[in-house]
Amino acid sequence: MNAVIALCHFCELHGPRILFSTQAYHNEPGKLGSNGAALFRSRSETGGSTSSVGSERSGGTAGSQRTELCEACRSIQHGHSGFISYDHNVGISYTSSQYPSQPQIFTMVRQACIRSLSCEVCPGREGPIFFGDEHYGYTLSYTFFVKDSQARGFQRWYSIIVVMMDKMFLLNSWPFLTSNIRSIIDKIQAQAISIYEKEQAAKSERAERINRQLHAHDVLPPRGGGTQAFRSLIDLTGDKQLFRYLHMLFAWILMAGGSRFTEKFLEGPPNEEEFLDFAREEETEEGFIKVTTRHPETEKVQTDEVLNSSEAELSYSDDGGMIFRSLSHFRQVIGSINFHDLAYHILTGNQLIVRSQSKCTLKSAFDVLKTLLPAGIGTTIVFSDKYEESWKCNFLGLSLDTGIPEYVLASELYIALDIIPEERNPTDYTKVMVDSNDPFHGFGIAIKSSATVPDTVPTFQSRVEHMMDNTSLDENVISTFLAAIKQEWMNKVKMLFKFTRAGNHTEEETNRLLKILQAEKRDEPLLKYWKMGLSSQYKSHLLTESMGLASPSSS
Structure with missing residues (x-):
């Protein structure tokens, strides 16, 4: 766990002080011994290259504070640099010393120490609390009292803090950290209470104070002159191996805290695209996926007006027509206003x-326009010699000489786009406004529709058009954005489908769901069309999944 654990103390003479800190280091190859004989050793015993922060670093903040230490502020005696533990499996060493060795980390821990023993305390001044920011890191602080028969109020104030930069990791580790820190505090407090009770039994604290006041020249003993009034935590608990024990526990918390969270790949339910791929696969008796290539002569469709894909590819390559490179290029050729009307109908x-x-x-136009829709929604007839009904296809390609029936022209459920080549002499009104080097320069565009596009189009369309207005975005960014927003709205469609199949719902309940999904009234036509476009296999999967989730509660 990439964190620092520290024991802090509020000294009556010096204020908040860091008493003991433990942190992890990633070892460099070849720096550690391979025998691993002693797991917990002092740096002076191992001959490590890292210097003692409190006693040997000259000129630093921690080094200057060393001279101010009283017995209550000191955890490691002079000449003893600290403790180190090696985890040979992962190549990490855990070191404990009076202060963190790096100046930046020392500043962060020092700041957390001051806040934990001054302003950042929970009600009752004993218990866990969380605070921090991006600059100084985030801190879990657990404050507690330790009994001391010679202290003011008969107790000393301490805190154990965990400092790291990852806010979410620290919050997710809250139960683990607080429970283990609480166990450490209970042991320290139990030892201190035992010593406190023995001292109280030997001589009454009240009698001792009265006797001291009667015979002393001064009301209070001089501070900082070697007095035993400021005793170390070792004296308060009677445990000379206390900091060795704290090092072991702090190192274990850092090690176990980092291994608690492991990355797992969770496979979610298949999406619509995967079901479409499954539908195209044919499995043999041996369990293999059969892949076939159809002969061009057998690639006949129900009617002659629909070109099959292999014939179409061949004819397109020999066609010599202009190609729309992308959705942005298509929008640029036909104009943003025409694209607005076209996108709404699609x-x-x-x-x-x-x-x-x-x-x-025709094929290039349909290819770029279908990127507005999720996979599996909408059918296409790339080219036909006559008009095909809307229930057969959503995208229909015709020649310029093919007529459209009058009843279709009068309907509001269609929109027609004519791409007029330069040799047909398009009028100035229909000519596209593109650069002279564009392949569609000189072409004409004509839009026909009896429908009136509403003032408020679906939110999906508004966001797409707003994104495409930004000319600084390249095609990769636009493609990624389209994939993301399509997935977002398909999730809403699936949720709405489950909702409608779960039973009869009032209009108020439906509106409440739409509000939760952050969908508005203007989005209903899009949601209904996309819901109808879900494949039957995927609908069955969603319904089966819903029934499976509902069955445990019913039992």
Whole structure:
């Protein structure tokens, strides 16, 4: 665990002081011995290269404080640098000393020490509390009292703090840390109470104070002159191996705290795209996936007007027509206003009819426009010699000479786009406004529809158009954004589908769900169309999953 654990003390003479600290270091290869004979040894015994912070670093903040230490502020005696433990399995050493060795870490721990024993305390002044910021790190502080028959109020104030920069990791480790720190505090307090009771039994503290006041020249003994009034924690607990014991426990907390969280790959439910892939796979009796390549002669569709994919690819390559490179390029060619109307009809399930002399142009237009929709939603007939009904396809490609029936022209459930080549002499009104080096320069664009696009389009469309207005974004960013926002709204569609199949709901309940999903009234046409576009396999999976989750509660 990338943290520092420290024991702090509020000295009546010096104020808040760091008493003992433990932190982990990643060892460099070849720096440690391989025998591992003594797990817990002092640095002076091991001959380590790291110097003692409190006694040997000259000119530093911690070094200057060394001269101010009284017995209550000192944990490690002069000449004893501290303790070190080796974890040979992962190559990490855990070191304990009076102060952290790095100046930056010392500043962070010092700041946390002062706050833990002054302003950042829980009610009752004993217990855990969390505080911190991005600059000085985040701290879990557990304050507690230790009995002392010679102290003012018969008790000393201590705290155990855990300092790290990862806020979420520290909060998630709260139960683990507080329970183990509480166990350490209970042992220290139990030892201190035992010593306190023995001292009280030997001689009454009240009688001793009265006797001292009657015979002493001064009311209070001079502070800082070697008086035993400021006793160390070892004296208060009677445990000369206390800090060796604290090092072992602090090192174990750092080691166990880091191994508690391990990365696991959790496989969630399959998405719509995976179900579409499953539907295209055919499994043999031996369990293999059968992959077949159809012969062009057998690639016939129900009607002659629909070109199969292999024939289409061949004819497109020989077509010589202009190609839309991306969705941004398509929007640039037809104009943002025309794209706005087109996108609304596509996202709400209306039929889009594109007429062009080039099948290659038709295919490229449908390819870029279908990136607005999730996979599996919407069917396409790239090219047909006659008009096909909307229940057969959402995207229909026709030649410029193919007529559209009158009843379709009068309907509001379609929109037509004509891409007029330069040789057909498009009017100035329909000519596209692109650079002269663009392949569509000189072409004409005509939009036909009886429908009126509402003033408030679905939120999905607004966000996409707002993103595409930013001309500084490249195609990779736009593609990533489209994938993310489509997944976001497909999750809302799946939630709405489960909700509608769970039983009859009032309009108020439906509106409440839409509010929770951060969807508005203007988003309902999109949600309904995308919900209808879910494959039957995926719908069955969602319903089966819902029934499986509901069954335990019913039993």
